[in-house]
Amino acid sequence: MINFNVPPLVGKEHDYIREAIASHKICGDGAFSKKCHAWLEERFGCRKALLTTSGSSALDMAALLCDIQPGDEVILPSFTFSSTANSFAIYGAKLVFVDVRPDTMNIDETLIESAITEKTRVIVPVHYAGVACEMDIIMDIARRHNLLVVEDAAQGVMSTYKGRPLGTIGDVGCYSFHETKNYSMGEGGAVSVNNPEMVERAEILREKGTNRAKFFRGQVDKYNWVDIGDSFLPSELNAAYLYAQLEVADEINNNRLHSWEEYDKAFRPLEAEGLIDLPVVPEDCVHNAHMYYIKCRSLEERTAFISFLKERGVMAVFHYVPLHSAPAGLKFGRFHGEDKYTTADSDRLVRLPMYYGLTEEDRNTVIKAVKEFYNK
Numbered sequence: 001m002i003n004f005n006v007p008p009l010v011g012k013e014h015d016y017i018r019e020a021i022a023s024h025k026i027c028g029d030g031a032f033s034k035k036c037h038a039w040l041e042e043r044f045g046c047r048k049a050l051l052t053t054s055g056s057s058a059l060d061m062a063a064l065l066c067d068i069q070p071g072d073e074v075i076l077p078s079f080t081f082s083s084t085a086n087s088f089a090i091y092g093a094k095l096v097f098v099d100v101r102p103d104t105m106n107i108d109e110t111l112i113e114s115a116i117t118e119k120t121r122v123i124v125p126v127h128y129a130g131v132a133c134e135m136d137i138i139m140d141i142a143r144r145h146n147l148l149v150v151e152d153a154a155q156g157v158m159s160t161y162k163g164r165p166l167g168t169i170g171d172v173g174c175y176s177f178h179e180t181k182n183y184s185m186g187e188g189g190a191v192s193v194n195n196p197e198m199v200e201r202a203e204i205l206r207e208k209g210t211n212r213a214k215f216f217r218g219q220v221d222k223y224n225w226v227d228i229g230d231s232f233l234p235s236e237l238n239a240a241y242l243y244a245q246l247e248v249a250d251e252i253n254n255n256r257l258h259s260w261e262e263y264d265k266a267f268r269p270l271e272a273e274g275l276i277d278l279p280v281v282p283e284d285c286v287h288n289a290h291m292y293y294i295k296c297r298s299l300e301e302r303t304a305f306i307s308f309l310k311e312r313g314v315m316a317v318f319h320y321v322p323l324h325s326a327p328a329g330l331k332f333g334r335f336h337g338e339d340k341y342t343t344a345d346s347d348r349l350v351r352l353p354m355y356y357g358l359t360e361e362d363r364n365t366v367i368k369a370v371k372e373f374y375n376k
């Protein structure tokens, strides 16, 4: 069976975890966490990078940093993971879902402005499949309406928009290092705090509402409970696993991109015949091969496609059920405007096996099965 995902393992993880254990410092913010923070800050130019226990908790921190109050409105796509919505719904926000663009499956930036009301506080672009949203336009809308921007860059680690790393453009960016993402620590994530006014508060929120980070830097002589907060920091064991992968981030990225390109080359002829639709990467965007998806012509065809591939030992999977049609989405949100593509295109979308180390042989098996389905 060719799995849909295999968590990345590059080799040094065992050594680093052993090192973390031997250091007798296995709680958060030890040597490996610091190395991960420094890597993210140097490589991406994050103002402040802080590891979290998941991409979801990174989004929770972002919602706290935005100081979301009951009744505030947050604009986001409906075609996303529940976490994007949860983090704001927890604090009483009303979710305002906006349709996606069919080419990237990202929020349609041209529809955002009409969804803004006097209650709107935050826009949450989700960089689907690691392909950037139209950030210049989104940031301009946010600036003109005095809104904050939280990038859900859970899938966008190592991707760029006009040369700028995803997660470093909005006020806060959120990364995931879940085992299904390009770089992993099992469960984990990070926030990239870009708004200078949020940096100190981010450290406090993450350390149970205390000014412990300042204390460790010798900036205060005792630490105290100064604000609300929670424990958002992961164990050193997880950070050690992640650091091994960040060290070879380019190798992982290139390996995935190669598989992505091979799929793309193989499937473009099917697209030219009008049998399927393929992902589009806009000119200014460099993606990270987080995902390779195709769109079948209908939901029925997709169901048949997935079982056809399964019979040939290939695990292909569909993705999000749009949040606005889910029970919690109905309760906490509303769809603004027409649902032209969110439901129709999510019904057609199917993801193919994609992971670091996918072999040529397995990739060819996938390609052959897809072509067979379309009698090619």
Ligand SMILES: *Cc1c(COP(=O)(O)O)cnc(C)c1O
Binding pocket: 054, 055, 056, 057, 080, 081, 083, 084, 126, 152, 154, 155, 176, 177, 178, 187, 188, 189
């Ligand atoms: C994976 C993902 C998350 C959540 O990350 P976890 O680390 O699994 O909590 C949030 N948003 C998007 C778009 C994701 O893909």
